[in-house]
Amino acid sequence: MSSPAEIVGGDAARSAPSSVRAPHRSAARLRLRRLARKLAFAFAVAVIVSPAILVFLWMLSLSLKNELSNMTYPPVFVPDPPTLANYVQVFSENSMGLYFRNSLVVSGFATLIALVVGVPAGYGIARLRASRTLVLILIARMTPALSFLIPLFTVFQFLGLNNTLTALVITHLVITVPIVVYLMAGYFETLPRELEEAALIDGGSIFSTLRYVALPLARPGIVVATILSFIFSWNNFVFGAVLAGRATRTLPAAVYNVLTFEQLAWGPLAAAAIVVTLPVLLLTIFIQKEIVAGLTHGGVKGA
Amino acid sequence: MSRSVATITAAAPRAGFILRRRRGYRLLTIPAMLVVAAVIVFPWLFTVYMSAFDWKIGQAAHFVGLGNYAGLVTNQRFLESIVHTFYFTLLAVIFPLVLGTAAALIFHRRFRGRGVLRAIFTMPMMATPVAIALVWTMMFHPQQGVLNYLLTSIGLPPSLWVYSPKFVIPSLVIVEVWHWTPLVMLIVLGGLASLPTEPYESARLDGATEWQLFRHVTLPLIMPFVVVAAVIRTIDAVKAFDTIYVISQGGPGTASETINLYLYLQAFAFYNIGNASAVVVVFFAIIVALALLLLHVRERARWAA
Numbered sequence: 152m153s154s155p156a157e158i159v160g161g162d163a164a165r166s167a168p169s170s171v172r173a174p175h176r177s178a179a180r181l182r183l184r185r186l187a188r189k190l191a192f193a194f195a196v197a198v199i200v201s202p203a204i205l206v207f208l209w210m211l212s213l214s215l216k217n218e219l220s221n222m223t224y225p226p227v228f229v230p231d232p233p234t235l236a237n238y239v240q241v242f243s244e245n246s247m248g249l250y251f252r253n254s255l256v257v258s259g260f261a262t263l264i265a266l267v268v269g270v271p272a273g274y275g276i277a278r279l280r281a282s283r284t285l286v287l288i289l290i291a292r293m294t295p296a297l298s299f300l301i302p303l304f305t306v307f308q309f310l311g312l313n314n315t316l317t318a319l320v321i322t323h324l325v326i327t328v329p330i331v332v333y334l335m336a337g338y339f340e341t342l343p344r345e346l347e348e349a350a351l352i353d354g355g356s357i358f359s360t361l362r363y364v365a366l367p368l369a370r371p372g373i374v375v376a377t378i379l380s381f382i383f384s385w386n387n388f389v390f391g392a393v394l395a396g397r398a399t400r401t402l403p404a405a406v407y408n409v410l411t412f413e414q415l416a417w418g419p420l421a422a423a424a425i426v427v428t429l430p431v432l433l434l435t436i437f438i439q440k441e442i443v444a445g446l447t448h449g450g451v452k453g454a
Numbered sequence: 455m456s457r458s459v460a461t462i463t464a465a466a467p468r469a470g471f472i473l474r475r476r477r478g479y480r481l482l483t484i485p486a487m488l489v490v491a492a493v494i495v496f497p498w499l500f501t502v503y504m505s506a507f508d509w510k511i512g513q514a515a516h517f518v519g520l521g522n523y524a525g526l527v528t529n530q531r532f533l534e535s536i537v538h539t540f541y542f543t544l545l546a547v548i549f550p551l552v553l554g555t556a557a558a559l560i561f562h563r564r565f566r567g568r569g570v571l572r573a574i575f576t577m578p579m580m581a582t583p584v585a586i587a588l589v590w591t592m593m594f595h596p597q598q599g600v601l602n603y604l605l606t607s608i609g610l611p612p613s614l615w616v617y618s619p620k621f622v623i624p625s626l627v628i629v630e631v632w633h634w635t636p637l638v639m640l641i642v643l644g645g646l647a648s649l650p651t652e653p654y655e656s657a658r659l660d661g662a663t664e665w666q667l668f669r670h671v672t673l674p675l676i677m678p679f680v681v682v683a684a685v686i687r688t689i690d691a692v693k694a695f696d697t698i699y700v701i702s703q704g705g706p707g708t709a710s711e712t713i714n715l716y717l718y719l720q721a722f723a724f725y726n727i728g729n730a731s732a733v734v735v736v737f738f739a740i741i742v743a744l745a746l747l748l749l750h751v752r753e754r755a756r757w758a759a
Contacts, residue, residue: 192560192563192565195556195560196560196565199553199556199560199575200574202632203574203577203636204574206586206589206590206593207577209589209593210589213589213592221598222598224603225603225607226598226603264489268486268488268489269486271482271483271485272482272486274479274482275479275480275482275483276483278479279479279483281483291490291494293738293741294494294498294738295692295693295695295714295717295737295741296693296695297695297714297717297721298498298501298717298734298737298738299493299494299497300721301501301721301727301730301731301734302496302498302500302504303493303497304722305727322493324493325494328486328489328490328493329490329494332486357475357482358478358482361482382580385582386580386581386582388584388695388696388699388700389695389699393722403582403583403584404584406584406588417592420588421588421589421592423585424582424584424586424589425585427582427585428581428582428585431580431581432577432580432581434580435576436573439569439572439576
């Protein structure tokens, strides 16, 4: 921390000449410098944002072109004419509707169960100030997903649950419960305690205080936890790839298993990729600000 | 004597009240604890247990004690997978840290369209990794891929990308950097938002240049956040799976086979559960060691600052 002090108390000799020299600079040169600086900044913004835009645009372009223009070299960038044939083909030749429904069921139930057990737990942890409990959550985050999968796979095998959506929902709790507990504990800690104290002193039970006082205040936090938990569950690939059967595949597992092996055409593959990731991107845009806040504090990511 | 009895009787109901309250809060955490016990703690213990057996699914299990671990020490393929993992992790931590910090400095400024551009910048992090990996697979294609077109159009020689044993890991790192630089940006941006303004004002009054401001004021202040980002990035990079599995399957040959991919093959291609469990235990030890190492660095950095 000595460095700021150096500058603060630093040599007045160096700062003096610059203030003397300033009036001598012509106004035009100053404006030119400011313009150059602005352009450089705009250039930096463009450089840093363009990879994100370009990959998504290329994905869209691939999905809207026919196979002929996808295979020509040099590549065709703008689809001419754009066609929805790839999307039609993906939906007609595969049970995309079924996979979509599987993903919705698995991520939906995994998120719902996580909220039911995770929101009260987050509240309890916040009010007990039991931040040490969160270490367990951190350890869960550090553990590779595959290491949960081996024992659970063996147990599901034993119970005859492999290839069922139930097994997938249970496994996805590995992702959703830590996210919800972690985010909700953090959120409840930021809520003022006075109202709760008043309710408790008036003879309210802890449960009713949570239900009628804390929960309504925590709604924004619950929304963020729900959406992030849903997204990371939706994005999960390996659980579905290992545990699901033909009829119970989630979208990411289906896109990899069904499409890459059975059809190597780029157009339908890109179209399927967009179908998988579009719901998530729409959710992201929808609650952009809250997601930024939630992720900044938690550094949360699925298992 | 009588006075102490009075204090005890007065304090007792209050202590009971607080105790009852704590019990109530603890009760709320029980359902979640049960779930965590079932899907996180139980698999953990089961893994450690299974690592002591020579067991393939469908066959009888034999107790081998530390035999699986002893086998790993001399397993060339496993040892190479550790090297690949460290190489991949090193690159996939350094580049997102540098680029993410730069991006955070940019998005910390106010400019027109900042909200929209920041939203676009963070999109890769939320996109489904498998879907994105498929698109990158097409972009890496040596003949028809758009990346080689871009390289040759600026006069560079085309690359084999993920089809070359030499370039496969750096190529996979490109995808990883694309994916996770936004997470670093968000963490560092959170740090920048919490900075005090006074040191800047006084430093500016003293005529410090932009670079001096960054080097001697901003960087030391955001360092704790950069280290947190480094810890998170390291954990995630070591565990990277989807991208590698979809794009290269660990190939060509075993050139990009990381610990996680080796683990997957052992468990779900060969159903070699005992051996895979031992790999998991070693893998987890490596992750914990790396995280602790980085946190140690963080502590030292704090003392130095």
